[in-house]
Amino acid sequence: MKRHYLHLVMSLLAGACLAAASCSDSDKEIKAPSPNFPEAVSPTIGAGETFTIEIDPNQDWEASIPTATAAWFWIEDGTQKVWTLRGGAGPARIVIAAAELEEFDDNRVCEVTLTMGGQSKVIATITRGTLDRGFTLRTCQLDDYGDFIYNPNSTETGLTYLYGTEPAENVALTWPEGRTGFSMPVLVEANFEWVLGKLPEWLEVPAKTIGEPGAQLELRLQGDASRYPLDGAEETLVFTDKNNSGVSYEIPISIPACRDIFSVSGMSAETKFNTKAEYFNSMNGDWVPGSAMGSVQSIDGAKFFLFAEVTQQWGAPYLSAEAEDLAWILLTEEPWDSTPGSDVVQSRQFTVGVTENGGKARKAYLLALPAAVAETISDPYQLIDAEIRDEYKQYLVTTINQEANPGSISANNPAGMTEIGAAFEKLPADDWYIGEFGVRDGYKLIYTKEWSNDPESTLTVDREYTGVAFFDYDLQPMSGEESWLSVRKTAEGVIVDMDPAKDKCGGSSMANEGIAHIGFAVFTDADGRFALIQCIYDENYPIGGGGEGFEVKFAMPDLVSGATLVEITKENYETVAGGNTDLLASFAENLGMGVPQYMLTYTSAEPSNAVLEVSPYQQIMLMPMSGAEWLDYEPLSDTQILVSMAKPEAEQASYGMLQFMDGSWNMKCIVYCTPAF
Template identity: 30%
Template structure:
């Protein structure tokens, strides 16, 4: 029994030990808690259009977001237009695009957030700074020598490199003006109302450089100087423009402006007709001129009489000034006005006379109370020194011409004859038909027509009682029947009473009664010839006129000792220049000079038409070198025509003009150098 109890107790102890052994084993440790790890905050200033890359390495699932308030200015590149991106743990490149859009008044900020395990932190703060507005104004450079703005060779102008704060106008082409460049980084426009005297070509522009031709309104120029500030606005938002800069514009006082566009020397003949240099003729209308000045400027006629000067007296009445129009009513208050006027002279029956025109600006004229005293020195014989600068033109009038002996027969208007392709000259002694039995006739002339309509009145200072007409054989032939002759002499109604004027008519062609005029015989060059012999009251032959109807005739002015343009103005317009070749010039020939050859160079630089008409000594023939067809010459109305038509832009040759004895009269170097 005891034994069993012992065994039972032993078993119980062992069980208890086992239980205790089991209860004392350690429990397993729990897994550690995983927390999100956020990167440090990045703060960065970014530019418009920039793409920013953020490198992150999240330790768990993540989401990157940008706020909706920044979505107009920032975007997640890979988010397909969404405001967030998501991904798993690991290294990531987050790209954020900055809108390519500058702003001037507001900084744009984007806070990029990262969310993990329900927690969110800002990982980047991106700031696109507002842009500063810039306004710079540059003025065009002015070439004083060329009296014009400097060209850049591409149709524009050269501008300075330093911005200006103020614009001072230049006087150019009879007005105040300037050329400027407005350079901005925004769409701009001039704000406010412009003064009446300014008229820019544009008043607004886009960002970048805008050329502006700052013109002015002459009729609104102030008498005294004025300055205004032009406000340059940011006009990006047209409903709410923002002032971005100012430009001060200085308008000079116009009181000192006084310009007269007029020939510097005015010449009138005794009849009072003005010599027009461009047409090389006298005209009845007088000289045309324009005075650009404010009201109050004065134009004085100053004449010299017996050594003394007069500005306001009967002595200067022979010079007349006629204004085309009166002053505008607005001229009392402001403005520079261009007024046309005519300068003429009355007929002169006495000695040659002279004077001058003196134009005084308003500022100077206001100080003149009596021009006869104020303008001249104490002796009254000369302008005071301070007024000499205001002389705009000299005026001279010729005395009546002394009657000259023009011969027993002369052309009433030789220039008109030349214009109608005709000429009247004295015959050289012994020339045809002034020979044989006619050699003793004291006066002989040649009358040349090209067509039936050629010619003008001939004046017979010694009247004739009768005349005879002979044919092609001259004195060796017989007379024509005057009733059917192709040459007739008609009284000139205009000149008969005073000057014994007659018209010699040559008519070839159909006649209603007689068919072709009879008694004509063509010469070797196709011309028709006849000779008229005139008899005085004693029935003695005292003059003959050798009449030639030559369909190929051209009047060429006789020029001695020089070569010149027949019409310099036209030649200049077509880019032609003519210069005498002198020693030291590469084209000069000492040998030619020694032989009396005239040496000139004709240059064409324009593609408008490489053609020029020259006047030179009479020659027999001409030869072009090289002989290619690009260079040619021929006689035309008014002179010798030279034509250049090379295939390329450059060519050079020369023409030799020979006298009747085949000696060289003129060597003309011809240069074609076309420049665009």
């Protein structure tokens, strides 16, 4: 019994222990805390940026992002890129990083999932934002003449031209003078890879049509010369994102009308020919065999018209377009190129020549009409009445003058004679001396200088003459050593020599001051007297020795700033010299020689619109040759130059000179240059 009782007590104690153990495990499960997930967030970050999620979990945790977004997002674990990160209870940071690769159109999204206590929750939805596109186009700056301005720092910047500071709203092609067509340089810059996807048919495809992100690209937008629209046009340039054709930028572009483009160049206002059909080249002062040449720029349909001035026995001369009256004029014209793809505006050469003249002087007028005007003319006589009608005078290209047949004696080089102070002309048929000496042809030869009998004064006699007789002012014969006149033969002809010191007669000056020496040389052949030359030596006769008619002026006087130009005269030369004795002496000397003089003063180192317009010349000399290195010039055309001046050093000359010369190095004009800045 006692044993049975003991066994029962032990069984009860064992059951109690089991019950106690069972209650302890149940109590622990009930006390385990719930996971404390943070509030979910939805931030947007930029490419290359990070976002930090602050957490304070109450148990072990695991953060993860989808591997599908691994190209765009990752979790930073120190310096490592991971897509799963684990940690224990307590404060922690989860840093999500976004790739630096920028995109313009696709938003990349990443979900961050936090797992703990057997539960998972999205605690962040992170969006990587798109980049805004940037696109600018700027057009080239234009100077005061409408031409493109070159970049003075092109070596450093790599840009050929200077561009506007603000983006252009449109592009307007232009045709600056001296260039070959419609064009406009532009500078394109964008933060995406772009392609010029659309352009007008009248625009040439540029050498480059694709631009890199962040790079500046110069494009020369050049009109297609074979497709210029006659009446102009406005269309659109389309720049497209190379990686998304649905995104584009449109820039309006225009081209001016070319219907009225018309210019004639290369011809002087007067085209002179001698009796041998040689034309006078004003640049070198010589008679040149062949024809004068010019060019006309226009659309198809421009037309030349010729009118000869016909003299009649009674009444005033009249203009004629009849073939027989124009037969002495030789006009050639380069044909229009009408082959497919040829230019809409073409520059064509033309020449003007004449036949030899055995009679009186001849004169004609050459007109060139633009296509729009020419198509309204069905008869050339619509252009003239007694003279060219006023509305058509603007189309006069040149006046053609051919000298009369000189008769038995002619000057080989009249222009050259002028440069050495000599002149030769034919006397009127009814001149008293012609009748008095009983000759058919009479001439006047004038010398003004000791060297006026240089080879430039060579004369040609059209026949073999048997003798020359000399007469003084009173028509008395001079022979042998008594004669102050003589004639010598050369390989090119004959030259008359005058020694005024031996003249014992003299006479009234042709210039009405001082004394001129006058005599006569009478030529004879087998049939008797046939020509006379009235020989005059007069130092005061107004020919040669200077630049008569030479003019210097500002090309655009109303726009000049920072520069002045003053003509030096007998009335103002002392004032202009301003106490400078060297200038005063130079002014006085050249005024005495009849050389035109001007004073060009710069009050700014960079004056505006100071281009000089000058008469034709052959050479320019800078003086003094040393000491004026601060002075220079640039010829812009045959009659325009741009002078540049710097501030002289202390040891340098305070003024310089531009000396304009003709082909024989005779002085035509002096422009004194003074920097006053």
